[in-house]
Amino acid sequence: xxEERALVAHQxxxxxxxxxxxxxxxxxxxxxxxxxxxxxLMAYTVYRVMDGAAFARASHAQNILLGGINTAVLLxxxxxxxxxxxxxxxxxxxxxxxxxxxxxxxxxLFLGIKAVEYSQKFAEHLVPGVDFRYAGPDAGAAQxxxxxxxLLTGFHAIHLTIGIGVLAVIAFSAARGRYTSAYSTPVxxxxxxxxxxxxxxxxxxxxIYLIQVYR
Amino acid sequence: MSAxxxxxxxxxxxxxxxxxxxxxxxxxxxxxxxxxxxxxxTIAVAKAVLVVLFFMHVRSAGxxxxxxxxxxxxxxxxxxxxxxxxxxxxN
Numbered sequence: 001x002x003e004e005r006a007l008v009a010h011q012x013x014x015x016x017x018x019x020x021x022x023x024x025x026x027x028x029x030x031x032x033x034x035x036x037x038x039x040x041l042m043a044y045t046v047y048r049v050m051d052g053a054a055f056a057r058a059s060h061a062q063n064i065l066l067g068g069i070n071t072a073v074l075l076x077x078x079x080x081x082x083x084x085x086x087x088x089x090x091x092x093x094x095x096x097x098x099x100x101x102x103x104x105x106x107x108x109l110f111l112g113i114k115a116v117e118y119s120q121k122f123a124e125h126l127v128p129g130v131d132f133r134y135a136g137p138d139a140g141a142a143q144x145x146x147x148x149x150x151l152l153t154g155f156h157a158i159h160l161t162i163g164i165g166v167l168a169v170i171a172f173s174a175a176r177g178r179y180t181s182a183y184s185t186p187v188x189x190x191x192x193x194x195x196x197x198x199x200x201x202x203x204x205x206x207x208i209y210l211i212q213v214y215r
Numbered sequence: 216m217s218a219x220x221x222x223x224x225x226x227x228x229x230x231x232x233x234x235x236x237x238x239x240x241x242x243x244x245x246x247x248x249x250x251x252x253x254x255x256x257t258i259a260v261a262k263a264v265l266v267v268l269f270f271m272h273v274r275s276a277g278x279x280x281x282x283x284x285x286x287x288x289x290x291x292x293x294x295x296x297x298x299x300x301x302x303x304x305x306n
Contacts (some may be wrong), residue, residue, distance in 0.1 A: 020277060027280055031287030038291040045295065046302050064240070071236055079229035081221055082270045188272075195270045201261045206255035210243035 007183045019185045026189045030196045037155070037200055044148045044207065047141070054141030056212040058134075061126055063117060067209040071115050071201060077106035078198040085191040088174060091181035095138045100171040100187075103194065114157055121146070152204055159197045166190050220269060235262050235281045 012018040046056045084099030125133035128147045136142070170190045173179065179187055239258040247254065268274040273284050 020280075023276070024280055024283060027283040031283055031290070034287035035294070038294060041291075042294055042298055046298065048301055049299070064243075067241055068236065072233065075229060075232045075236065078266060078270050079225055082220075082225045082228075086220070086222055086225070121234050192271055195266050199266055202262045202266070203256075203259050206239055206243070206259055207227075210239065210251075210255055212251065213243045214246045 015182065019188075022185045022189055023192070026192045030192065033196060035160075038154070040148065040152050040155070041203070041207070044152065047144050047148065051138065051141040052211075054138035055145050056215065057136065057138065058142035058145040059190055059209065059211040060213070060215070061121075062123065062209045063120070063210050064213060066113055066117055067205055071205045073106050073113070074198045074201050077103045077110070077172065078195050080106065081191050081194045085184070085187050088184040088187040089181060091179070091180075091184075093174060093177055096179070096187070097171055097175045100174060104164050104167045104171065107160055107167075107194075110113045111157060111160060111164075114153065121150075149208055152208065156200050156204060159200070163190075163194050163197050163201050166193065168189045220272065220275065224269060228265055231265060232262055235265075 008015050012021065036041070073156050080099045084096050084103060086101055087096035121127050125131055126146055128133040128143045128150070132139075132143055134142045167190060170187055174187065236256050239255055242254045242258070243251065245251075267284060269283075273281055276284075
């Protein structure tokens with residue numbers, strides 16, 4: 001009891017109250033994050049409504065296979081994250097560190113594949129700016145598509161990079177045995193953030209890659 | 216702790232997510248006109264709900280967490296609906 005008591009900050013009555021406060025705080029932050037990405041998705045929606053055909057043509061420059069592989073990679077990373085949180089809750093240190101590390105590796109793999117896609121965009125002159133080259137009458141709308149593509153996927157990649165940094169700290173603490181079956185809240189809260197970043201990509205993949213691919 | 220969710224549950228949820236990913240790619244290759252977007256977004260929402268309920272433990276969370284989790288989605292919905300009532304009804 002005294003050991004558990006020491007893990008509760010003085011403003012909280014119980015460990016359970018402290019845990020639910022931390023979880024709720026992360027959910028409030030994630031609600032603001034929904035609207036952060038929501039603003040960009042709203043801009044995407046409005047421009048796609050204005051010129052959907054141009055968006056469809058521009059999206060055909062995307063590699064559906066690489067995007068699909070990346071989606072599977074992130075879904076798998078969410079699985080390993082959930083397993084890592086579960087292991088931490090049960091006080092299984094080794095398994096928890098292993099799963100958190102796997103999650104970080106999968107996150108890095110996602111960023112690596114994304115970097116390949118970005119470099120292809122640079123090689124094909126599809127990066128908005130002075131060197132943007134696009135054949136066709138709707139080059140203006142296509143450039144807006146690629147601006148939104150880089151904004152949405154770029155901010156998503158930044159979020160993922162932050163997530164990997166957070167997991168590095170959490171995995172290090174887990175390896176040092178900081179989390180037990182009585183106290184694993186930081187792992188759970190980091191997991192919430194990771195899963196949110198996964199959800200953002202779940203929406204980005206069909207919106208960016210899968211527009212009229214049957215054409 | 217998170218009552219009810221076992222590693223087996225997480226693996227089954229991930230399996231469902233892979234199936235939905237395959238389904239959304241397959242549907243993208245079929246010409247359904249405007250319904251392609253509807254199908255793609257429906258599948259995306261289904262995947263997000265699976266992640267939120269199981270991986271993010273909302274299924275076993277308290278009422279306050281559920282309200283806040285829904286709040287983000289509702290604000291997004293308000294923004295989309297109010298903005299589109301303008302852009303979809305011009306001309």
